[in-house]
Amino acid sequence: MRCRDVVELMTDYLEGALSARDRERFEEHIAGCDGCRAYLEQLRLTLKAVSRLADEAIPEPVQAQLTEAFRTWTSTAR
Amino acid sequence: MGEGSELDALRRGDEAAFVDLIQRLHGPMLRLAMAYVADHHVAEDVVQEAWLTAIRSLDRFEGRSSFKTWISGIVINHARSRRRKESRFLTFTSLLRGDEADRRGPTVDPSRFGRDGAWRELPTTWQNIPEDRLIGAETLDRIRSAIQDLPPKHREVIVLRDVAQLDAAAVGDLLGISAENQRVRLHRARAAVRKSLEEYLA
Numbered sequence: 001m002r003c004r005d006v007v008e009l010m011t012d013y014l015e016g017a018l019s020a021r022d023r024e025r026f027e028e029h030i031a032g033c034d035g036c037r038a039y040l041e042q043l044r045l046t047l048k049a050v051s052r053l054a055d056e057a058i059p060e061p062v063q064a065q066l067t068e069a070f071r072t073w074t075s076t077a078r
Numbered sequence: 079m080g081e082g083s084e085l086d087a088l089r090r091g092d093e094a095a096f097v098d099l100i101q102r103l104h105g106p107m108l109r110l111a112m113a114y115v116a117d118h119h120v121a122e123d124v125v126q127e128a129w130l131t132a133i134r135s136l137d138r139f140e141g142r143s144s145f146k147t148w149i150s151g152i153v154i155n156h157a158r159s160r161r162r163k164e165s166r167f168l169t170f171t172s173l174l175r176g177d178e179a180d181r182r183g184p185t186v187d188p189s190r191f192g193r194d195g196a197w198r199e200l201p202t203t204w205q206n207i208p209e210d211r212l213i214g215a216e217t218l219d220r221i222r223s224a225i226q227d228l229p230p231k232h233r234e235v236i237v238l239r240d241v242a243q244l245d246a247a248a249v250g251d252l253l254g255i256s257a258e259n260q261r262v263r264l265h266r267a268r269a270a271v272r273k274s275l276e277e278y279l280a
Contacts, residue, residue, distance in 0.1 A: 002195025007186045011265035015246065017257070035197035038204075039186075045204050045212060046272040050221055050240045052213045058104035062122065066100055066129050067093065073133045074091035 001029045006036045010043055085141055100129060103146060106242035107153050113237040114157035115164070116226060124160055128153040147248040150238065154252065182262075185269030207279060217278065224274035228267050235260055236267035 001009075006029050012018050013026050030036050087095035107128065111121035131152050132139075139148055192198050204212065211217065225233055238249045250260055 002191075003197050004184070004186070004188070004191040004195040007269075008184065008265070011261055011268060015261055015264075017261060035200035038201040042201055042204050042276065043268060043272055045207075046268060046275055047240055049213050049217060049275070050225075050236070050268075050271060051243065052218060053109050053221060053225075053241045054105040054243070056105035056108055058101055059122070062104075062126055063097065063100060066126065066133075067097060069130055069133050070091075070093065070096045073136070074093075 001025050003029075003033060003036050006030070006033070007039055010040055013040075014043070084145055085139065088136055099145070103149060106146075107149065109237050109241045110150060110153050110234075111157045113225075113230070113233045114154070114161045120160060120164075121157070124156045125153060128156045131156070143248060143251065144244075146242065147244055147252065150242060150244060150248075151252055154234075185266055186273075201276070202280075204279065211279075217275070220274060220278045221271055224271045225267075228270055232263045232267040232270070235263040236271070239264055240268070 006026065009018065009022070009026055013023065018026060030040060084095065084099065088099070104125065107125045108121055111124040111128075112118070115121050115124060128149065132149050135152075139145075143151075190198060225236060228236070234253065235249065238244050238252065239246070244252070246257060246260060250257055253260070255263075
């Protein structure tokens with residue numbers, strides 16, 4: 001495997017979608033290649049940062065309004 | 079709280095459980111809505127409408143998917159119909175960009191590799207970047223715009239998988255795409271965001 005090909009397999013690797021044989025070859029390459037190891041680490045840190053986009057608090061008025069709607073549903077719907 | 083008990087709590091009218099849920103899922107659902115409608119206020123609206131729909135449909139939710147998957151589907155429906163309404167405002171180029179979605183080809187600039195296919199210059203390690211820079215406000219802004227620049231079909235996949243943290247099976251069901259297709263889109267999306275971060279962090 002060449003670095004150029006390895007970088008294109010990173011998602012399949014992280015998704016567990018490589019065949020056992022490809023996975024082995026991938027891991028062998030990574031173990032011996034500083035560049036691809038750094039690239040994989042960059043990808044992992046990218047994912048970690050991307051996940052932080054979810055940290056956005058619900059605005060208080062929206063929470064109040066939805067809670068009110070939930071309360072109404074609870075008291076009338078059934 | 080497990081999925082089943084979560085749903086039971088909601089059906090019992092457990093308000094604390096409901097508040098916990100909307101607090102926990104607000105961020106992910108807002109990002110999801112923004113994968114379809116770029117305007118923050120419109121996205122807020124979409125999420126709120128989706129919750130109101132969900133509340134009205136609680137009795138019909140059968141729990142065959144996770145609650146998060148279910149509400150994600152409702153957000154996607156609302157967001158898509160909102161986008162359709164506003165699509166007459168879209169520019170011609172932004173409509174064309176959808177066609178790029180499944181294009182193949184390398185995700186890393188070929189000039190970074192030599193003729194033997196090995197790195198010419200190694201990617202740098204990010205291990206030494208302090209946490210508050212890596213996930214700092216400016217970095218997150220950078221990521222948001224990188225995601226916004228993606229073709230819409232890549233954008234929805236990366237947001238569902240990496241922001242809302244749904245699993246591959248749930249995303250395949252929601253979008254009606256094959257596992258392979260999803261991986262291709264996810265790969266291209268992640269590679270594009272990584273590249274943008276690499277330029278920013280350099």
